[in-house]
Amino acid sequence: xxxxxxxxxxxxxxxxxxxxxxxxxxxxxxxxxxxxxxxxxxxxxxxxxxxxxxxxxxxxxxxxxxxxxxxxxxxxxxxxxxxxxxxxxxxxxxxxxxxxxxxxxxxxxxxxxxxxxxxxxxxxxxxxxxxxxxxxxxxxxxxxxxxxxxxxxxxxxxxxxxxxxxxxxxxxxxxxxxxxxxxxxxxxxxxxxxxxxxxxxxxxxxxxxxxxxxxxxxxxxxxxxxxxxxxxxxxxxxxxxxxxxxxxxxxxxxxxxxxxxxxxxxxxxxxxxxxxxxxxxxxxxxxxxxxxxxxxxxxxxxxxxxxxxxxxxxxxxxxxxx
Numbered sequence: 001x002x003x004x005x006x007x008x009x010x011x012x013x014x015x016x017x018x019x020x021x022x023x024x025x026x027x028x029x030x031x032x033x034x035x036x037x038x039x040x041x042x043x044x045x046x047x048x049x050x051x052x053x054x055x056x057x058x059x060x061x062x063x064x065x066x067x068x069x070x071x072x073x074x075x076x077x078x079x080x081x082x083x084x085x086x087x088x089x090x091x092x093x094x095x096x097x098x099x100x101x102x103x104x105x106x107x108x109x110x111x112x113x114x115x116x117x118x119x120x121x122x123x124x125x126x127x128x129x130x131x132x133x134x135x136x137x138x139x140x141x142x143x144x145x146x147x148x149x150x151x152x153x154x155x156x157x158x159x160x161x162x163x164x165x166x167x168x169x170x171x172x173x174x175x176x177x178x179x180x181x182x183x184x185x186x187x188x189x190x191x192x193x194x195x196x197x198x199x200x201x202x203x204x205x206x207x208x209x210x211x212x213x214x215x216x217x218x219x220x221x222x223x224x225x226x227x228x229x230x231x232x233x234x235x236x237x238x239x240x241x242x243x244x245x246x247x248x249x250x251x252x253x254x255x256x257x258x259x260x261x262x263x264x265x266x267x268x269x270x271x272x273x274x275x276x277x278x279x280x281x282x283x284x285x286x287x288x289x290x291x292x293x294x295x296x297x298x299x300x301x302x303x304x305x306x307x308x309x310x311x312x313x314x315x316x317x318x319x320x321x322x
Contacts, residue, residue: 003064015054038065075117088164088292093302096153154284164292178288181241184281185260188232196225196254200247210249223247225254233319
């Protein structure tokens with residue numbers, strides 16, 4: 001039976017319900033609905049409490065829940081570029097176009113399905129038994145710690161067991177993980193380096209989109225991105241992006257907000273006559289994280305994708321004499 005002890009370090013004003021804190025801040029479960037199915041029980045400051053109990057900064061939490069029931073995630077032998085792998089986790093160089101986790105319309109062919117297969121191969125669980133039951137064993141569960149958009153390529157880390165999952169999630173929650181992306185954007189920023197600090201909220205007119213929340217509106221969540229121009233041409237720039245927070249579509253929304261949308265972005269970008277068919281030019285280039293069972297940070301890197309090289313070569317040729 002998994003358990004977790006945790007001290008609330010965030011200033012919560014107003015206090016947050018325990019179940020919301022566990023799901024949204026600690027990210028122990030992928031969805032708040034899982035709390036009941038996993039029969040979570042809790043103590044706050046050594047006293048048994050209900051899940052509706054409000055928690056505040058300084059509270060000491062003791063959480064306990066049952067092992068997960070099979071979720072029906074189908075293992076699939078999908079080729080992956082593995083940068084690092086051990087019994088606890090794997091660092092993958094995700095291909096552009098691959099969905100990270102099953103969802104509506106994407107039940108198979110995802111990174112989670114592929115990781116589930118790899119974990120099965122490592123544990124030696126009988127695949128025929130899994131197919132007969134149409135379910136997967138808890139040991140096959142692919143622990144998606146963070147996500148990349150379908151059209152974003154590059155480094156992503158996933159866990160193979162609960163202990164590793166919590167260890168990695170805590171680093172993402174505390175923002176100690178360092179993530180670096182490269183992107184080719186429209187235009188040239190006014191300054192070589194900069195900080196974008198503006199909240200992000202779901203677009204009320206389109207639930208699939210996100211937008212900046214002006215003046216930190218109540219719907220918005222704090223989002224911070226640092227950028228550095230690596231190389232620029234007349235109407236384009238290659239930039240290094242480091243998100244301090246991890247909001248959905250953060251880099252794409254932030255770059256659009258400052259007037260430099262990412263080239264090839266089908267949602268937040270703009271039409272481009274030079275590269276009319278280019279796909280999203282966003283790549284997770286480097287990841288610095290402490291692995292489960294270790295105490296020192298490791299740094300993983302990915303090579304620049306061919307689509308970036310092709311665009312850069314074309315830009316160098318177009319603006320060679322400018």
